[in-house]
Amino acid sequence: MERPSYITDEKLISFIHQAFREDVGDGDHSTLASIPYEAQNRARLLVKEDGILAGVELAEIVFSYLDPDLKFNSLMSDGDEMKVGDIAFTVEGSAQSILTAERLVLNIMQRMSGIATLANSMAKEVVGTNTKVLDTRKTTPNFRMIEKWAVVIGGAHNHRFGLYDMIMLKDNHIDYAGGIEKAVQKTRAYLKENNLNLKIEVETRNLEEVQQALDAQVDRIMIDNFSIEETKKAVDMIGDLAETEASGGITLETLREVAETGVDFISSGAIIHSAKNIDLSLKAF
Structure with a gap:
């Protein structure tokens, strides 16, 4: 789905930068303390409620901003109707990077999907x-x-x-x-x-x-x-x-x-x- 004209790469990067500054501060100490730097892992975005999916494109940008080496594989797209049990995407690479980005990605996607779902019902x-x-x-x-x-x-x-x-x-x-x-x-x-x-x-x-x-x-x-x-x-x-x-x-x-x-x-x-x-x-x- 094509972005609205006011959604520019520059604005998105500025938003993501400020969001990480707010959340990470001087470091994700829970992750840094418990997960080795070289550890590799993978995760998937699991749908637990029916609705309209939103935020996949932005999630990929968030992961890439934090760690360009992460491999993001979208299985669903923004605007898709989602059902409980669906998997929207997978991400693979540095375990530290996945853990640090997790909450920002979820905050974005849970909020965006909620709005998209209500907007869809109203439309x-x-x-x-x-x-x-x-x-x-x-x-x-x-x-x-x-x-x-x-x-x-x-x-x-x-x-x-x-x-x-x-x-x-x-x-x-x-x-x-x-x-x-x-x-x-x-x-x-x-x-x-x-x-x-x-x-x-x-x-x-x-x-x-x-x-x-x-x-x-x-x-x-x-x-x-x-x-x-x-x-x-x-x-x-x-x-x-x-x-x-x-x-x-x-x-x-x-x-x-x-x-x-x-x-x-x-x-x-x-x-x-x-x-x-x-x-x-x-x-x-």
Whole structure:
């Protein structure tokens, strides 16, 4: 599966370097004390829970970063449906290197697979509609790139990556600026002054604000915490004048009903922050 454009080798190496600094410090003393330097061994990634597999490509990079002489053999790929008892990959070489990398690889893959599994379930709920399921910025600090990658592996889509690649005027922005009209006017002036070409999205809390966002001619209107009936009314009001995005309190059980209102997007923080880690183990064999 092709990586999203924001997943560069440079960013991955920086992430892995910081992760090892955090975990290893001045040495993996448990391994250094008990395992001879020359010892060779092998391990396999054992699946202990059904779901969608994610993190195989990154696991290979982690092992290679720590020890380029390790031999990594992937038996499954990112995005594959996994069942209890499956073996995702094997790794062979320095026993010390395998042990030192073990926890980082498992932390990554358990988290990514959990997110990919939930993302996959949510994406399946909207099949047959024109709605796309999006993640949000409700991510783990310094782990966002990896979590958003897992969303894509699971079959859902990324919203903006950060504060810099799209304008989103939320309730506090609007209240601080003195209303939707003033917030959008100030935003357009700022974009022009700084030679920026960014889409403008406005969060709305009621149908009156939906009309204000329409009058301001923004690119996307967020329909936040609306009832199903109000969401339908908002979608009808907006028509083709702007993209529509439903958000707020949407669960896996209500996702389909929201999608059937005709919204273009449904954004969910839960797709990342409420995903349960998948049980995986790295075992010698």
